[in-house]
Amino acid sequence: MNDDDDIQFIVSTGDLTSSGTISEIKTYVKKTKRLNVPLYTTMGNHDAFDS
Numbered sequence: 001m002n003d004d005d006d007i008q009f010i011v012s013t014g015d016l017t018s019s020g021t022i023s024e025i026k027t028y029v030k031k032t033k034r035l036n037v038p039l040y041t042t043m044g045n046h047d048a049f050d051s
Helices: 022-032
Strands: 010-012 039-041
Touching: none
Parallel strands: 010 039
Antiparallel strands: none
């Protein structure tokens, strides 16, 4: 996505992870910090932290 100059922002509607583990959330955050455009997202039902 960083190579596409036409993308101005990204909208995500959740389910950012498969099972909402802390490890998955950390991986998601690490990868999305590399984006050169704003990311707007909400949590999905798969994104609640595990116990």
